Amino acid sequence: MEIIKINKKDWNGGLAKSRKAYRLYGPIRVADKYFSEFGALAEDEVPDMSATDTRLSPKSIAFPPSEVMLEYTLDENSEDCNIMKVPEKEYPHRAIIGIRPYDAAAYLLVKKNFDTSEVRDPYWCDAYDACTFIGLAVQEPSLLDFSTSTNSGPFDESGLDVLLVDAGDSYLAKVITDKGKAYLKAAGWGKEAGKDAAGKIEALKKKAEAKIQSSVSFDNIRQKSVMELFEADFWEDTAFACMNCGTCTYVCPTCWCFDIQDETHGKKGVRLKVWDSCMYPLFTLHTTGHNPRDAKVQRVRQRFMHKLKYFMDKYEDGIMCVGCGRCIRSCPVNIDIRNVCQLMNG
Amino acid sequence: MLAYIDKIKEISGKLLKDGKVDMVIGFRKGSMPMMNEPCFVREAADVQNLVWDSNCGINLANYLAGRKEKIGIIAKGCDTRNIVTHIVENKIKRDQLTIIGVPCKGMIDRRKVSERFEKEIIEAEEKNGSVIVKSADAEDTLKKEDLLQDNCSICIHRNPVIYDELAADLVEEQKDVDRYADVRKIEAMSAGEKWRYFEDLLAPCIRCYACRNACPLCYCPTCFVDESQPQWVGKTLDPVDSRTFHFLRAYHCAGRCTDCGSCVRACPMGIDVRAFTKKLEKDALDLFGWEAGMSVEERPPLDTFKPDDPEAFIK
Ligand code: SF4
Numbered sequence: 001m002e003i004i005k006i007n008k009k010d011w012n013g014g015l016a017k018s019r020k021a022y023r024l025y026g027p028i029r030v031a032d033k034y035f036s037e038f039g040a041l042a043e044d045e046v047p048d049m050s051a052t053d054t055r056l057s058p059k060s061i062a063f064p065p066s067e068v069m070l071e072y073t074l075d076e077n078s079e080d081c082n083i084m085k086v087p088e089k090e091y092p093h094r095a096i097i098g099i100r101p102y103d104a105a106a107y108l109l110v111k112k113n114f115d116t117s118e119v120r121d122p123y124w125c126d127a128y129d130a131c132t133f134i135g136l137a138v139q140e141p142s143l144l145d146f147s148t149s150t151n152s153g154p155f156d157e158s159g160l161d162v163l164l165v166d167a168g169d170s171y172l173a174k175v176i177t178d179k180g181k182a183y184l185k186a187a188g189w190g191k192e193a194g195k196d197a198a199g200k201i202e203a204l205k206k207k208a209e210a211k212i213q214s215s216v217s218f219d220n221i222r223q224k225s226v227m228e229l230f231e232a233d234f235w236e237d238t239a240f241a242c243m244n245c246g247t248c249t250y251v252c253p254t255c256w257c258f259d260i261q262d263e264t265h266g267k268k269g270v271r272l273k274v275w276d277s278c279m280y281p282l283f284t285l286h287t288t289g290h291n292p293r294d295a296k297v298q299r300v301r302q303r304f305m306h307k308l309k310y311f312m313d314k315y316e317d318g319i320m321c322v323g324c325g326r327c328i329r330s331c332p333v334n335i336d337i338r339n340v341c342q343l344m345n346g
Numbered sequence: 347m348l349a350y351i352d353k354i355k356e357i358s359g360k361l362l363k364d365g366k367v368d369m370v371i372g373f374r375k376g377s378m379p380m381m382n383e384p385c386f387v388r389e390a391a392d393v394q395n396l397v398w399d400s401n402c403g404i405n406l407a408n409y410l411a412g413r414k415e416k417i418g419i420i421a422k423g424c425d426t427r428n429i430v431t432h433i434v435e436n437k438i439k440r441d442q443l444t445i446i447g448v449p450c451k452g453m454i455d456r457r458k459v460s461e462r463f464e465k466e467i468i469e470a471e472e473k474n475g476s477v478i479v480k481s482a483d484a485e486d487t488l489k490k491e492d493l494l495q496d497n498c499s500i501c502i503h504r505n506p507v508i509y510d511e512l513a514a515d516l517v518e519e520q521k522d523v524d525r526y527a528d529v530r531k532i533e534a535m536s537a538g539e540k541w542r543y544f545e546d547l548l549a550p551c552i553r554c555y556a557c558r559n560a561c562p563l564c565y566c567p568t569c570f571v572d573e574s575q576p577q578w579v580g581k582t583l584d585p586v587d588s589r590t591f592h593f594l595r596a597y598h599c600a601g602r603c604t605d606c607g608s609c610v611r612a613c614p615m616g617i618d619v620r621a622f623t624k625k626l627e628k629d630a631l632d633l634f635g636w637e638a639g640m641s642v643e644e645r646p647p648l649d650t651f652k653p654d655d656p657e658a659f660i661k
């Protein structure tokens with residue numbers, strides 16, 4: 001596998017050069033704040049490579065909080081009256097700089113839902129296909145990072161095209177895909193890192209993994225029946241503090257639920273895809289007025305059962321969580337998925 | 347405030363053992379620094395799990411509405427005022443409750459702590475009015491009073507206004523507090539400046555409604571933003587819709603808001619939503635001489651009519 005050495009002195013210059021062919025996204029330090037958010041970088045903006053994590057996940061690059069899917073007109077004089085049309089959309093190449101490996105891995109989990117053998121969500125898939133993920137290895141994991149136990153990890157390459165490893169005055173860029181190679185070329189970075197680079201990355205990886213303090217296990221969850229978990233007696237206690245604010249699902253890189261809304265202004269209208277959350281009562285409200293998940297405890301259970309059981313059973317995969325810890329950090333009442341996973345696994 | 351916990355456990359344990367209550371609502375230790383989790387305890391033995399420190403800012407009155415049990419609730423000043431509001435608004439019955447009042451000395455705003463450090467906070471320990479904070483690469487001892495939630499530093503009702511038990515002696519209330527300096531600043535702005543101020547304030551809002559859900563006042567079975575037949579408010583991040591939500595919610599809290607700060611604490615985007623409610627809270631005081639939740643005997647000004655209302659602002 002090819003490893004390129006990028007001298008940090010050439011970093012900003014390379015980014016600038018790559019802009020000719022790519023639109024750049026990255027962590028942006030929020031002015032006067034202690035955290036960063038993921039977003040499109042302005043003309044002269046450079047990504048905040050020191051950000052441990054972004055407050056919201058980078059999922060919005062392919063799954064924005066609201067997105068127009070279709071447009072229509074109600075104007076009877078128009079020949080397109082009442083016809084839903086796909087608006088023109090452009091998907092220029094995007095380079096996602098400094099995405100953390102677990103966030104890129106989360107894209108793969110979300111892909112299972114938006115890109116199946118039967119259906120392909122064109123909005124998500126087109127945006128995703130346009131992305132080149134230039135990930136940054138986690139070398140100083142946060143207290144809440146439990147990614148090593150979720151099939152991801154601080155140096156996880158599965159969702160990436162290039163893995164950058166901080167080696168002091170340079171980045172070691174491990175080329176994972178052709179897409180990644182093309183990006184490095186566009187940025188003008190091509191200096192081979194030398195024979196010892198692979199070993200160095202491996203050593204840094206071990207070091208980073210050793211720093212991760214928390215973990216989850218879900219082996220037993222796999223064996224248990226849905227009903228056993230569904231009817232477990234800890235849900236009332238687990239759900240008590242929850243205020244159903246949905247924050248956990250909004251900050252999560254793997255939560256994919258959305259609502260479809262029509263908005264009409266005068267004679268023109270749009271059909272939108274808008275973030276939604278299983279934590280909200282409206283999410284499951286039927287037109288009859290019946291709500292199968294009327295009570296808070298049912299909604300809390302749904303979130304954890306989906307992430308830690310249904311997903312696993314349906315896709316015969318791990319859990320629907322990459323262990324970024326955002327939901328724990330942002331929950332106003334400290335509901336901790338690690339604890340719930342432990343209860344379920346118990 | 348740390349010393350309160352033994353007394354809290356003692357009272358809670360006794361209430362449960364004597365069968366005076368079916369459950370006690372309080373806090374248990376959180377899984378990360380400066381966080382505790384609201385919880386309930388049903389067995390006397392489990393009161394050991396209860397904690398009390400300066401990280402109990404969530405308003406526990408929020409967990410009462412509509413409950414049927416006999417409940418012991420651990421309540422600081424603002425919580426008791428929202429309990430009063432709940433009682434007045436028939437969300438809970440007074441005789442269902444045993445209120446374990448906690449004289450409060452202010453709650454810590456964990457964002458203010460995070461802002462002072464370059465790296466993530468690993469540990470924060472409270473000691474005699476100080477907080478010893480360890481981050482991933484630094485350690486510092488900070489004064490608690492510099493870290494208080496904004497609403498706590500201007501609070502003039504730290505003591506519970508209604509209680510059946512007390513976890514400690516009452517504390518001295520803060521005097522000569524200028525509660526409305528920030529509101530006056532906004533009031534003095536031109537219309538255009540105000541507009542920009544609120545646009546900037548709401549720009550990061552993701553419309554998760556955590557502010558609403560954390561608020562004990564927001565107990566409507568279906569909030570107007572969740573109505574779908576008809577639908578009053580759009581669901582995107584269009585500023586018109588965000589604005590509509592915030593303005594309407596604030597008005598709905600007029601004369602009821604106790605300035606407990608739960609809304610601000612809950613907002614994942616760190617938006618100071620009190621900028622709305624505080625103006626109305628100030629108006630309720632200026633126009634009706636009203637402070638919310640001070641007595642179970644009185645109804646809030648906006649749901650009563652008195653022939654001798656001052657009404658100076660209408661005339
Ligand atoms: S963030 Fe916490 S309180 Fe909000 S819905 Fe999620 S678990 Fe519940």
Ligand code: SF4
Nearest residue numbers: 252321322324325327
């Ligand atoms: S469930 Fe929580 S820890 Fe897991 S990926 Fe989502 S936000 Fe991260």
Ligand code: SF4
Nearest residue numbers: 561603605606607609
């Ligand atoms: S609006 Fe905010 S400050 Fe006022 S009562 Fe509700 S949560 Fe407390």
Ligand code: SF4
Nearest residue numbers: 551552554555557613
């Ligand atoms: S909690 Fe914050 S982000 Fe969520 S709706 Fe309220 S102000 Fe907006």
